[in-house]
Amino acid sequence: MDTSLNLQLTWQSVCGKMKSEYGEPVFDSWIKPLVVEKIKKGVLIVSAPSTFFRDWVSNNYRSKLLEFCKQADEEILSIDIVVSEEKNSSEIGVSKKGNAPQIKDNSSVDIDFGIPLDPKLTFENFVVGKPNEFAYAAAQRVAMSKNIAFNPLFLYGGVGLGKTHLMHAIAWSIKQQDPKKVIAYMSAEKFMYQFIKSVRFKDTMAFKEQFRAVDVLMIDDIQFICGKDSTQEEFFHTFNSLIDNNRQVIISADKSPSDLDDMEDRLTSRLGWGLVADIHPTTYELRLGILQTKAAGFSVNIPDKVLEFVAHKVTSNVRELEGALNRIVANAMFIGREITIDNARDVLSDLLRVSERKVTIDEIQKQVASHYLIKLSDMLSSKRTKQISTPRQVAMYLAKTLTTMSLPEIGKSFGGRDHTTILHAFRKIQSDIETDASLAEDVRLLTTILSK
Numbered sequence: 376m377d378t379s380l381n382l383q384l385t386w387q388s389v390c391g392k393m394k395s396e397y398g399e400p401v402f403d404s405w406i407k408p409l410v411v412e413k414i415k416k417g418v419l420i421v422s423a424p425s426t427f428f429r430d431w432v433s434n435n436y437r438s439k440l441l442e443f444c445k446q447a448d449e450e451i452l453s454i455d456i457v458v459s460e461e462k463n464s465s466e467i468g469v470s471k472k473g474n475a476p477q478i479k480d481n482s483s484v485d486i487d488f489g490i491p492l493d494p495k496l497t498f499e500n501f502v503v504g505k506p507n508e509f510a511y512a513a514a515q516r517v518a519m520s521k522n523i524a525f526n527p528l529f530l531y532g533g534v535g536l537g538k539t540h541l542m543h544a545i546a547w548s549i550k551q552q553d554p555k556k557v558i559a560y561m562s563a564e565k566f567m568y569q570f571i572k573s574v575r576f577k578d579t580m581a582f583k584e585q586f587r588a589v590d591v592l593m594i595d596d597i598q599f600i601c602g603k604d605s606t607q608e609e610f611f612h613t614f615n616s617l618i619d620n621n622r623q624v625i626i627s628a629d630k631s632p633s634d635l636d637d638m639e640d641r642l643t644s645r646l647g648w649g650l651v652a653d654i655h656p657t658t659y660e661l662r663l664g665i666l667q668t669k670a671a672g673f674s675v676n677i678p679d680k681v682l683e684f685v686a687h688k689v690t691s692n693v694r695e696l697e698g699a700l701n702r703i704v705a706n707a708m709f710i711g712r713e714i715t716i717d718n719a720r721d722v723l724s725d726l727l728r729v730s731e732r733k734v735t736i737d738e739i740q741k742q743v744a745s746h747y748l749i750k751l752s753d754m755l756s757s758k759r760t761k762q763i764s765t766p767r768q769v770a771m772y773l774a775k776t777l778t779t780m781s782l783p784e785i786g787k788s789f790g791g792r793d794h795t796t797i798l799h800a801f802r803k804i805q806s807d808i809e810t811d812a813s814l815a816e817d818v819r820l821l822t823t824i825l826s827k
């Protein structure tokens with residue numbers, strides 16, 4: 376793992392524990408201003424804003440800091456507090472809290488409840504990229520640490536970006552290391568129904584009892600209980616009692632704790648006390664990586680070009696991306712069609728219709744003509760002066776890149792030209808924009824306008 380990311384995680388864990396150990400005022404005054412610098416040969420170097428500050432922290436908090444550091448990272452042997460060189464040392468993103476560690480009494484009761492874990496949702500099957508690397512690192516940390524480093528771990532992000540996947544992965548990993556650990560994974564919805572049922576059958580004791588034996592509680596999609604007051608109340612008690620007993624709690628949501636509407640303040644603030652990690656929307660690279668990984672699991676061969684096409688076109692989330700790939704493969708296997716971009720476009724037509732830019736050749740020609748101050752009729756004419764031919768070629772280039780029309784179709788729309796003319800124009804502009812900055816700027820601008 377990236378060392379700075381690792382260090383950041385360690386420090387977040389330490390800060391969280393310091394906060395619950397000493398309370399928020401002390402934390403804000405003495406710990407928050409510290410800046411973690413680096414680890415060098417087992418020594419964690421932290422800088423303080425002044426000499427006085429350094430001495431105060433050294434005398435009062437150093438041993439606790441070291442204790443928590445060791446818990447978060449076994450490689451840390453000592454801690455060195457230095458005076459920062461810059462006078463105004465900036466705060467690093469470590470203001471989240473965690474919880475005090477104690478020796479955990481390991482429950483040996485082997486009764487998992489909630490829903491069964493999906494064997495496909497493991498760390499090995501999770502493709503890591505920029506948008507999810509922090510959440511992935513945090514999840515791994517929670518899964519691997521012997522002590523409770525962050526409590527709760529709060530994962531959030533949009534639909535289909537891998538929150539449930541990471542939760543299952545943590546559960547698998549913990550189970551693998553210690554099969555006796557009792558893990559309860561359930562959606563917030565299920566939590567609510569169980570709770571309501573227990574109230575109806577006057578059996579809330581049993582409901583509460585089941586959580587007592589749990590080592591790790593995972594509640595997925597907590598946003599579901601927003602606005603559901605009594606469920607929130609119950610969840611809050613369950614949550615607090617688990618945290619107080621040093622059980623790991625992992626929560627997911629579609630928003631950050633502070634953005635959860637209709638959630639009690641004391642609950643949202645408490646949810647943010649551990650580590651909050653978000654998963655960002657996918658990038659092209661991550662989508663392609665995921666497609667390549669999933670494609671390798673199929674017995675049919677899927678050309679790279681098709682994977683690239685899907686990664687370009689299906690941008691909403693990973694769930695849709697997987698669905699798209701499955702459809703392409705199913706179509707190839709059951710109908711026996713070869714996997715090509717054209718077939719893929721066909722199979723995914725309903726999916727693509729929403730994401731496809733619906734720009735027409737007409738719009739492209741008009742926009743380009745007005746951009747270069749030429750007449751629309753010149754665009755379609757056979758005039759060959761550079762003043763006319765460059766805009767025309769730009770329009771052809773844009774027609775090729777922004778629409779799904781074929782070369783002959785585009786040729787027809789440009790006064791019945793041959794498809795080789797279009798191809799030539801496309802290649803010429805493509806290579807000219809490499810060297811001609813003003814042309815590149817024209818193309819970029821027109822693309823932006825036309826894609827709106």
Ligand code: ADP
Pocket residue numbers: 496500501502503507532533534535536537538539540541665693694697
């Ligand atoms: P969420 O819970 O955030 O709505 P899920 O965890 O259910 O999303 O993910 C949706 C689908 O996408 C699942 O099948 C999951 O395995 C897959 N998925 C999401 N992110 C990744 C990833 N980074 N690598 C591999 N598969 C992923």
Ligand code: MG
Pocket residue numbers: 538539540595596
């Ligand atoms: Mg989910």
